[in-house]
Amino acid sequence: MTGTRPKTTRPRDRKQQIIAAASEQFRTSGFHNVGISDIAQAVGISGPALYRHFRGKQELLYATLVDAIDKNADPFRGEHAGLRELLDAVATAMMERRHAGVLWERELTHLPQEQRHELRARYIATIEPLRSAIAAFRPELSADFVDLTLRAVLAVFASMSQHAGKLDESRARLLMADVGMTLCESPELPPPGASEPARPPVPRGRLLPVSRREAVLASATRLFAERGYEAVGMEDIATGAAGLAGPSLYHHFAGKSAILVAALTRCLEAMLFDLSSALEYAEEPGQALDGALRSFVRISIEHGAAMSALLNEIVNVPPEERQNVRRMQHDYVTEWTALVAGHRPELSAPEPELLVHAAHSVINTLRRDGGVWNRPASQSEIVAFGRTVLGLPTPAQSKG
Template sequence: MLGPYNPSAQHDQRFTSGSLADPPTTRGRMARMVLPIPDPATVGRRRPRNRKQQILAAAARQFWEVGYHQVGMADLAAAVGIGASAMYRHFRGKQDLLVAVMHEALDRLDEATTGPVDLDRTIAGTAALALERREFGALWDREAGHLPDQDRDALRDRLRMILSHATEVIAAATGAPHDEARTRAHALYAVLESPSHHRVDLDGLRFEDLLERAARAVVDVALPVTGPARHAAPGRAPQLPASRREALLAAAIRLFGERGFPSVSMNDLGTATGIAGPSVYNHFENKNDLLVAALTRGNEALWLSLHHALAAADGPADALDRALDSYVTFATANPAIISVLLAEVINLPTRQRDAYRRVQQDYVAEWVALLSRSRPEIGETEARVLVHAALTVANSLARARHLQQRPALTAEIAALGRAVLRAPLATRSGG
C-alpha cells in the first residue's frame, strides 16, 4: 500500500523504495481485500453506485501487476465490464486515473493514521492498510515520474505531511530529536510499504503482526552517532569514463534512475555524454540493450558483494551482517542503479524480464536462507517478509535527499536494517 514516504528523494523525478525480487501479485490476502470486479456478462443493465471505486480498484491492480505503460483504458473498461467510452464519464484519461488511484490510497492512509499522537495506533493502522491496499508503494516507485509536475508535487506534499505526522508521533513517544525521529519515521514507513514489492503472504493476522513488530524495531533500536566516511554529496556533476560505451552506460543508469526508462531517449543519452546521435548506436543497438546492460551491471555487483560476505563470514549470522553492510554501502554509493534494479525490470520484453526476476529472486533467497539458519525459530515465510522489509529500508533511506547530510547515515541504515532482521516474533499461542 504505502509509498516510500520519500518526497525529497535522491532523484527529484523518481521516488523509489522497494525491495528486489518478487513481482507484485494479487494472490493470497491481497486477492481477498481488493474491491470485487464484476463479471462483464452481469453488468451494464444498471450502473452500480460504486462504479468509480471498481474502476480505481481495477486500475490499481493492473498498473501494479503489469505496469502503467502496458495497460490501456480499454483493458480497464473490460475489467469492470463497461465500454471504453464509459470510462471517460469518470476519468479524463489514464493519467488522470493514475493520479486518482494514488490520492485514494492516501485518503485511506489519512483516515487510518490521523488523530491522537499515538505510536501504536499509527503503526497498527498503517500495517493493516499496507496489506489491504498493497499496490501503492510499487506504483509510486515506478509510475510517479510519469505524472505532470503539478500532480506529482501535490502527491509529494501529502507524503511530506504524512512523514511529518509520523515524525511527531515518534518524537513524542521516544524523546528523540527531530532529525533522528524523521529518520526513524522514514524507516518505519519503508517497513510498512515493503509488501507492495513482493508476493509473500501469511495467514490471518500473522503478516500484520510481523510488520508491526518490524516497524517497532526501527523505532526502538539504538542508532550509531558515527559511521564511515560518506560518499560525494548528491548533485555533484559526475565524472564520465573515457570509454564511450561506459560513459553511455553511466549516463543511462543515471537518467533511467532519475526519469524512468520510458521517459529517456537515445538522443537524451547522446546529449548527456557529448556523443552525436548516430554514434550512440555504435555501442548499443537500442535503448533496451542499455537497460539490459544496466541491470546486468547492478545485479552482478550485488552478487559479487554477497560472495565476498559469504567467503569472509564465520557463520550464517555473520554472513548476513556482512551482506547487509555491503548492500547498504552499495546502495548509498549507487542510488541510481538501485532505482533501475527496482523499477525498470518491468520494461523488458517478457523473456528477459522473467530471467532478470529470477536472478533477483535468487539473490533475495540467499538472504532468506542466511536469516533462516541464523534464526531457526522463524519459518521461511517470516524470514522472507523480514528480508524484503530490511532491503526496502536500505533502498528507501539510501536515496532520501533530506537524509543525505546525516554524517552516520550509512551506519544508521545498517542498524535499522539489522533491527528489522532481528524483529521478534509473536508467541505461537498469541498468533
C-alpha cells in the first residue's frame, strides 16, 4: 500500500467558496481582468475542477450577484416594530457585506440583458418590505416619491457601508440609519413641470470637435459609456471620430488605455473647475457646499452616463497612471469634505467624508433610469435629496 494517495473529500461548500473568491476577484480587479484560473487558484483547485460547478466566468458573475442579493435579504424579511427598527437591521446587514454594491454598480453590464432584468426584478422583490414600510410611515407620499426615497436610502447605505473603514462600526450603523430616517421624513416636491424635464437631455446630432484629438476623445467617451472599455477597439474609436483612419490615432494617443486616462482626467478636471466657482463666490461653507451640490447634479445629469462608465473602467488603467486619476478623485472629495466639516462642526473627523460619498451615491443613483422604476428623479428632487444627506437646509427651512 506504500505510495497510495489518500482519498480526498470535496468540501460541501465548494461552490460557495468559489462564489466568495470570484466576488472578491471581480471587486478588486474587474470582470475582464480576472481569469477562471485566478479564481480557481484563490480557492485552491484547478481550472477544470471549477468548471464542474460553473460553465464559465459569466455564469459565475451571475451567481455572485444572486448570492449578494440573497444574503442581504434577511433583514428585509424579518419582523420589525417600525421603520426605524427596519433601517437599523438593514444597516447592520450591509455593514457585514460592505462591498456587494461595487459588483452591482460596475459589473452588472457584463451580463446579457435578460439576466440583468431578472436580477433587477429579484432585487426589487427583496427590498419591497422597506418600500412598504416607507409608504406606511408616510401615507401622504405618492408612489413615485416613495420609490425615489427608497432608492436614496439604499444608495446611502451601500455607499456608507463601503467607505466606513475609518469609523467605529456601531457609530457607522447609527449614522446610516439616522440619514436614512431623515430621508424618509423629507417632504415631497411638486412633480417636475414643463420647464424641467424628468429625463436627462438626449444628444441628437453629436457634432464632433474640429480638433482630431478632441474628436477622438469624444468618440471614445461615448463608446466606452455605451459598450464598456473592453468591447471597444481602436478602429471603433477611429470610425466614431468622423472616419479617422485607425493608425492615425497613434499620432495623438499611445494606445487605448491612454485615451481612457485622458477621458477620465477631462471629466475630473471639469468637476474640479466647476467646484472652484462654488468656492470663489461663497461666503461660508454651507453656501459653497450648496453650490458644489448643484454643480455636481448638473454635470451628473448632462454627462452622468459617460462619467459613471469611465470611472467604473478605472480598473483597466495601468497602475502608474491610475494613481494620478485616483489623486484627482481624492482631491475633489477632500474639497467637499472640508465644506461639510465647516458647515457641520458637530461631526467627528471621518463622518463628513462618509456623507460626501453618500451624497454622490444618491445623486448618481437617482439620475439613472434602470428601466424598472416608475420614473427617474427630476433635477430639483436630486438636489433636495442631496441636501438632506449633507445636512443642508431645504428651501422651506431656509425661509423659516
